[in-house]
Amino acid sequence: MKIIASWNIRVICSASKKGEVYNLIMNSNAPLCCLQETKARRQMMRDNVYDICSSRESFGNYNHVIKGRVWTLWDPDRVQLDILNDSSQFIHPRVTLLQTHQTFLLTNVYGRNYGGDRRILWQDMETLSSTIQEPWILIGDFNAVRYHSEKSKGMIINQSDMDDFNCCNNNCSLADLRSIGHPLSWSNGASLSERKYARLDRALINDIWLQDYPLAFAEYRAPGISDHSRIVVSLKEQCSLGPKPFRFMDMWFADSSLYPEVERAWAIKIVGNPMYRIVQKLKEVRRAIGIWDKDIFGRVDIMLPMARRNLQDVQNRLAINPANQDIRKEEIAVREEFLNVSRKEESMMRQKSRVDWLCEGDTNSKFFHAVVKASYHRNQIMAMEHSPPEFIVPNPDKKLTLEEAEFLTREVSREEIRQAVFSIDGNKAPGPDDFTAAIQNFFSRGKLLKEVNTTFISLIPKGPDASTPSKSGQFRSALLSTKPLQKFWQQDLKLYKFLLNCKTDRFCRWIPPIPGEFKLNSDASLSDEGGGIGGIIRDSNGDAIYCFSLSISKGEIYSLEIHAICTGVAAAMALGITNLWIEADSTFAVASLDKSSHPPWNNLPDIKKAWSYLDSVDWRISHIWREANSAADYLSKRSCTCKGENIPIHCIPLPLMDILSRDQAGEIYQRL
Incomplete structure (x- = not known):
């Protein structure tokens, strides 16, 4: 159901533009229409609206601007509109959908052209957000961008204006509404060689909107006779995706009554080969945990409000009779029960949000709820256009040598299985006991039970437009295997992942970035002579465009790794690179920068410096094995023995x- 259509019409008085607004309203069938930069006097507004659509009611911000710049039109048969606030840069009503009785706040925005004037708008938005406790959507022309990627190359953006806009969004807890279509919504209309684009028009939402309308999305449509794209916001009904796979929850650890149930289920004698025994035992454990969770543990989402009400009731009684010792003891017990359930909820939401880097301590349930909702909203595929299929043609010239083939197919040892198990995060995999025999059974017999080989097919957006994919060619399919093999004290062991790790971790190679992206490989070294850092930036063809090899005074290797990344990012910024893939062979540096692990306090200054550099580019970071990071390794070791320098490409x-x-040739390196 389409509910809002928005367009910066750039002066509405001409017949052609009024006709285009009429077509927008009719084609979208949206009960609300937000127009910006109308530039028509108050006495002309009624005639213009009548010409566009006689059944619509309207409101303009004429109390603040002689030529109203912002209009809001609505269908009184489908929505009720109550104007709450307005200014020279926005109209802020409450909207009620008459058919469903859903309500939300709408802010129709037209930001001024000058940064100083827009700061007043940002202040007004923060003032509005301080009292809002219901779904809120802001839509229109903000005349500002949030990131450098939201403009075309060569277009100059004032960094302070961008910082002001992002600061306002952070203070108001606003996020971009999921969108399809091309988000660079404005162009200057110049010739092709001088044409510039920017994302000036957008829809922003608060976390309550995400909770109530998780499948809402914005569609960017062609600008037509204006220089701004049209935006249409739709609400989509939530559909059932079938039963969810079993998942072990960390919060269950806190209840000691779980352990006997799992031990009893695991102790059942199963006859058959090792893999069959594992599968059947895990089925029994899953069934036992399901019964225990329903009958004994209980639902946290029901228990928490109940515990909160009980605590409030006891504290109200204690306020009336503060000297009553029995009520005091009851208050202590009820408070402990509330804190216990609250900790369970926080554990559950942390696990669902997959945010591992946040420090333990204060309860962060609201934050985790927001992360879960934002992730669910971001992962929805709202619509998809057909595009020509892409085919990958195998290269017959790339073959493994006989030695590599023999190394890859040799027998898998117990030690390799052990290393594969312990290489996975302790929160995701149990120890190797009981599973080693099942894994060796697979390699010896070459058979995998269907219960283990279940695969989810997921579409992952790839490429420069990954944030707003709309065509099938912008997705790559990912096979998520297999069903989680659960064990009661730890979770999410994937047997298939072990099988892959035991083989594929023997080899690695350097992977080029996608077209339009650049890759930075960096490394650091220490020797008796001193320390050194090195790095290289390459394009999608694997061609080097910048190299550096610098001598550094001795220090911690971890700090040198971060210093190498900072140096490479600074070089990329100087070269005008805005889309950067960073690879390093230091797992500690990678985990600290992508916030999957909390860095030690003495390295926080280095990490914060790196983050400040990375704020200026669109970036991603990943780990690379040392053998495939040979170029950066060579440059860092070279600077330890000779005077460092930036190396000319020629x-x-x-x-x-x-x-x-x-x-460049895609050579496969054997890991040592």
């Missing part, structure tokens, strides 16, 4: 040229 040393050639 003077690349022969050893480095050999490494780059092998990387």
